Amino acid sequence: MLADLKLPEDLKKLSFPQLEALAQEIRTLLINTIARQGGHLAPNLGVVELTLALHKVFDSPYDKIIWDVGHQSYVHKILTGRLDKFSKLREMGGLSGFPKPDESPHDIFATGHSSTSISVGLGLAKARDLLGEQYKVISVIGDGSLTGGLAFEALNNAGHLKTNLIVVLNDNEMSIAPNVGALSTYLSRARINPTFYKIKADLEQFIQRIPKVGAVTFRYLDKIKDSLKYLVIPGILFEELGFTYVGPVDGHNLRQLTKTLAEATRHQGPILIHVLTKKGYGYPPAEENPSKYHGVPGFHVKTGELPTVSGPPTYTQVFGTTLTELAALDERIVAITAAMTEGTGLKSFAETYPERFFDVGIAEAHAVTMAGGLARAGMKPVVAIYSTFLQRAFDQIIHDVCLQELPVVFAIDRAGVVGEDGPTHHGVFDLAYLRMIPGLTIMVPKDENELRQMLMLALKMDKPVAIRYPRGQGTGVLATVDPFGPGEAEVVRPGEQAAILALGPMVQTAVEAADLLCKAGINCAVINARFVKPLDRKTILHWARRVPHLITVEDHVLTGGFGSAVLELLAEAGLRKVQISRLGYPDHFIETGTIPDLHDLYGLTAEGIFRTVTNRPLTLAGGEKRK
Numbered sequence: 001m002l003a004d005l006k007l008p009e010d011l012k013k014l015s016f017p018q019l020e021a022l023a024q025e026i027r028t029l030l031i032n033t034i035a036r037q038g039g040h041l042a043p044n045l046g047v048v049e050l051t052l053a054l055h056k057v058f059d060s061p062y063d064k065i066i067w068d069v070g071h072q073s074y075v076h077k078i079l080t081g082r083l084d085k086f087s088k089l090r091e092m093g094g095l096s097g098f099p100k101p102d103e104s105p106h107d108i109f110a111t112g113h114s115s116t117s118i119s120v121g122l123g124l125a126k127a128r129d130l131l132g133e134q135y136k137v138i139s140v141i142g143d144g145s146l147t148g149g150l151a152f153e154a155l156n157n158a159g160h161l162k163t164n165l166i167v168v169l170n171d172n173e174m175s176i177a178p179n180v181g182a183l184s185t186y187l188s189r190a191r192i193n194p195t196f197y198k199i200k201a202d203l204e205q206f207i208q209r210i211p212k213v214g215a216v217t218f219r220y221l222d223k224i225k226d227s228l229k230y231l232v233i234p235g236i237l238f239e240e241l242g243f244t245y246v247g248p249v250d251g252h253n254l255r256q257l258t259k260t261l262a263e264a265t266r267h268q269g270p271i272l273i274h275v276l277t278k279k280g281y282g283y284p285p286a287e288e289n290p291s292k293y294h295g296v297p298g299f300h301v302k303t304g305e306l307p308t309v310s311g312p313p314t315y316t317q318v319f320g321t322t323l324t325e326l327a328a329l330d331e332r333i334v335a336i337t338a339a340m341t342e343g344t345g346l347k348s349f350a351e352t353y354p355e356r357f358f359d360v361g362i363a364e365a366h367a368v369t370m371a372g373g374l375a376r377a378g379m380k381p382v383v384a385i386y387s388t389f390l391q392r393a394f395d396q397i398i399h400d401v402c403l404q405e406l407p408v409v410f411a412i413d414r415a416g417v418v419g420e421d422g423p424t425h426h427g428v429f430d431l432a433y434l435r436m437i438p439g440l441t442i443m444v445p446k447d448e449n450e451l452r453q454m455l456m457l458a459l460k461m462d463k464p465v466a467i468r469y470p471r472g473q474g475t476g477v478l479a480t481v482d483p484f485g486p487g488e489a490e491v492v493r494p495g496e497q498a499a500i501l502a503l504g505p506m507v508q509t510a511v512e513a514a515d516l517l518c519k520a521g522i523n524c525a526v527i528n529a530r531f532v533k534p535l536d537r538k539t540i541l542h543w544a545r546r547v548p549h550l551i552t553v554e555d556h557v558l559t560g561g562f563g564s565a566v567l568e569l570l571a572e573a574g575l576r577k578v579q580i581s582r583l584g585y586p587d588h589f590i591e592t593g594t595i596p597d598l599h600d601l602y603g604l605t606a607e608g609i610f611r612t613v614t615n616r617p618l619t620l621a622g623g624e625k626r627k
Contacts, residue, residue: 001018001021001022001025002022002025002026002029002078002083003083005022007055007078007079007080007081007083008055008060008079008080008106011052011055011056011079012056014056016254016255016258019052019056019254020254022052023048023049023052023254024282026048026052026075026078027045027048027282027283029078029086030044030045030048030074030075031045031283031301032301033086033087033089034074034089034296034298034299035298035299035300035301036298037087037088037089037090037091037298037420038090038295038296038297038298038420039074039089039090039097039295039296039420040071040072040074040097040294040295041280041283041286041293041294041295041296041299042279042280042286042290042291042293042294043071043072043142043172043279043294044071044072044073044074044075045279045280045281045282045283045286046072046170046172046251046277046278046279046280046281046290047072047075047140047170047251047277048075048281048282049251049252049253049254049257049277050140050168050170050251050257050275050277051075051076051079052075052079052254053254053257053258053261054076054138054140054168054261055076055079055080056258057258057261057262057265058136058138058261058265060080060106061080061104061105061106061108062135063135063136063137063138064108064121064124064135064136064137064138065106065108065138065140066108066109066111066117066120066121066124066137066138066139066140067099067111067117067140068111068114068115068116068117068118068139068140068141068142068145069098069111069112069113069114069142069145070097070098070099070110070111070112070424071097071098071112071295072140072142072170073098073099073107074086074089074097076099076106077095077104077107080104080106080107081104081106082095082103082104090420090421090422090592091420091592091593092591092592092593092594092597092598093591094592096422096592097420097421097422097592098110098111098112098421098422098424099111108120108124110424111424112388112421112422112423112424112425113388113389113392113424114142114144114145114148114362115141115145115146115147115148115149115150115151115362116150117139117140117141117145118139118141118151118154118155118158118165118167119150119151119153119154120139121137121138121139121154121158121165121167122154122157122158122161122163122165124137125137125158125163125164125165126161126163129163136164136166136265137164137165137166138166138167138168139165139166139167139168140168140170141167141168141169141170142169142170142171142172143169143170143171143172144339144361144362145362146169147339147361147362147363148361148362148363149363149365149366155167155238155241155243156241156242158242158243158270159241159242159243159270160242161270162242162269162270163269163270164267164268164269164270165270165271166261166264166265166267166270166271166273167243167270167271167272167273168261168272168273168275169247169272169273169274169275170251170275170277171248171251171274171275171276171277172251172276172277172278172279172290235247235272235274238272242269242270243269243270243271243272244267244269244270244271244272245271245272245274246260246264246271246272246273246274247260247272247273247274247275247276248274248275248276249273249274249275249276250275250276251275251276251277251278252277252278252281257275260273261273278290279294280293283304284304285299285303285304286304291342292306309473311473311476312448312473312474312475312476313448313473313474314345314471314472314473314474315413315445315448315451315469315470315471315472315473315474316343316344316345316413316471317345318345318448318451318452318474319344319345319384319411319413319451319455319469320344320345320346320347320348320349321345321348322451322452322455322456323335323346323349323382323411323455324348324349324352324353326455326456326459327349327352327353327356330380330459331356332378332379332380333356333379333380333382333459334356334357334358334374334379334380334381334382335349335350335353335356335357335358335381335382335384336357336358336359336360336367336370336371336374336381336382336383336384337358337359337360337367337383337384337385338359338360338361338362338363338364338366338367338385338389339359339360339361339362339363340359340384340385340386340389341357341359343386343413344384344385344386344411344413345384345413346384358370364385364389364390364392364393365392365393365395365396367383367385367393368383368393368396368397368400368401368408369396369400371383371401371406371408372396372400372401372404372406372408375401375406375407375408376404376406380407380409380459381408381409382408382409382410382411382455382459383408383409383410383411384411384413385410385411385412385413386412386413386414386425386427387412387413387414387415387416387427387428387429387430387468388414388418388424388425388426388427390410390412390430391429391430391433394433397410397434397437397440397464398437401464402437402438402439402440402464405439405463405464406464407461407462407463407464407465408464408465409455409458409459409464409465409466409467410464410465410466410467411455411467411469412427412430412466412467412468412469413469413471414427414470414471415427415430415444415468415469415470415471415504415555415556416428416470416471416504416505416555416556416595417555417585417590417593417595417598417599418471418595419471419592419593419594419595419598420592420593420594421592422591422592423589423590423591423592426589426590427468428555428556428557428585428590429556429557430466430468430556431468431532431554431556431560431561431562432556432557432559432560432561432564433560434466434533435532435533435560435561435565436560439463439464440464440465440466440533441458441461441463441464441465441466441486441531441533441534442465442466442467442468442531442532442533443457443458443465443466443467443468443530443531443532444467444468444469444503444504444529444530444531444532445467445469445504445530446475446490446502446504446505446507446508446528446530447474447475447477447507447508448474448475448477449477449480449481450481450530451467451469451474452481453481453483453484454467454530455467457483457484457485457486461486468504469504470504470505470555471595472595475508484530486531486534487531487534487535487536487537488530488531488536489527489528489529489530489531489535489536489539489540490527490528490530491525491526491527491528491539492507492510492511492526492527492528493511493514493525493526494525495514495523495524495525495526495547496523496525496546496547497522497523497524497547497548497549498517498522498524498525498547498548498549498550498551498613499524499525499526499527499543499544499546499547499549499550499551500513500514500524500525500526500527500551500552500553500609500613501527501529501540501543501550501551501552501553501562501566502526502527502528502529502552502553502554503528503529503532503552503553503554503555503556503562504554504555505555506553506554506555506604507526507528509553509599509604509605509606509609510526510553510609511526512606513605513606513607513608513609513610513613514526515606516606516607516610517610517613517614520610520614522613522614524613525543525547527539527540527543529562532561532562532565533565535565535566535569537569540566540569540570541569541570541573541575544570544573544575544578545575548579549579549580549581549613550566550578550579550580550581551580551581551582551583551609551612551613552566552580552581552582552583552584553583553584553604553609554583554584555584555599555604556584556585557584557585557586557587558582558584558585558586558587559587561584562584563580563582563583563584564582566580566582567580567582581612581613583602583603583604583608583609583612584602584604585602586602590602
């Protein structure tokens, strides 16, 4: 049916049996495409009926549908004119895995981080009111995203402003309150029925007009009403915040969903529709283990088997294992994460030391400030958060940790480009936003052994420390690393004609480049910087005076990054005539693509470094030139 429909307009013409058949077709497309391309499987399987109902009731893009986080927007993309591009999902130059306004007018707002949709929706709704327009605004938010403080700030403000706003709570893991069945359905229908509101208002006015006893009677009945609400209304929290609560609604029942959404369009003021869905719905492996199939690299459709990964452990695994080992030696070590227990490698720690592990939900700012409190009381907190999400706690890092010189360790996972999740998830800004903070030490390991050493060092330093490391496997090194202190770089290999100052995983790339340069007759040194703050001033200045050309290489934006720090050091030392080249990412948001493709695109490869040093392309065997 998909190829023959004009979408989303034709959805309004379809019967419910046709919509149900379309839902199955969409599920098959999702499963087959994600099995090949990778992506967010379970979340999208869970919102098929909800997305169909939204587009049947509302007129996108005139009506504004905002997807929180956005990793569940694949069905929305299929239904809004991007079916022909869906086979290129999450590819460089293909379809983004998240809402992207320059991709389609149906993507109202770019999302990728959580808890933003209600704030965005409220802004759109107030702009509509001020401009005298009539479109509907629908914010779709998950129960996980609702743990973020920003969501509650928006709910509080929306309840105060009383503007027309529809919030759809996609609850795919647990109910906010027990389902009270028919009574709940009745109360929900009554609360969104305009006739009910008119009768209620007329009755209140009648009671208050009764001579002598009217006002007292009204206050008494109002108290009884509030008490009964706490007994029978599952969404009392939202009611108290100023929303009309509707639900729970079966998120896989198209008739019920469509009817509820249609009734909500006639409601005045903010309304929250509580929809119960099942992650992975319609695909048994994903239903049985929705966490495992939340985001997948690809899989076998018939069996659900995920690809096995051989080789060295990931940096994430090394971090988790090391922290668990260190916690056995020091009972003051505690771990904090923001809804990423498995993603940050802390599952083993959580199982081994449950009383010392804190998953605070999608609340990065709270995680950092809580760590500050733990540190003030004598504990050694380690906060494990992805680089792109740590941005959400910038003020707390400054005000609640570094200003007070508290010994909090920030384990910054997924630093650098992360691949197919694209610009909202690349961790390429952390050095810039952390480097300017006084008193914060910043380390970057070249391999998994250095990560272990840096974590041990950080927990001994009694001050704020950040360690950034990339997504993916380590280098497979087996040798132990000699202990080093703060600000100590490593000379990996000497050279006389140029020196590459490399950071983190770029050290191995720099070594490969030095090998290529050596074959071309250029003797090039490689320095593993290890520290962005403090820099190893002595080592960097020594090589700046010794060789004619310095090259800095980092998996980070050039603006404010490691190369900028080196330039500042050289300027302060008066070495203004040193030739220096910086390799990193330019001043724009980095697009979607595999990590190798993005490294190749921006010259963060051995060949790219070769070109920078020699100002010519690398000639391969047979005379072919690498572009």
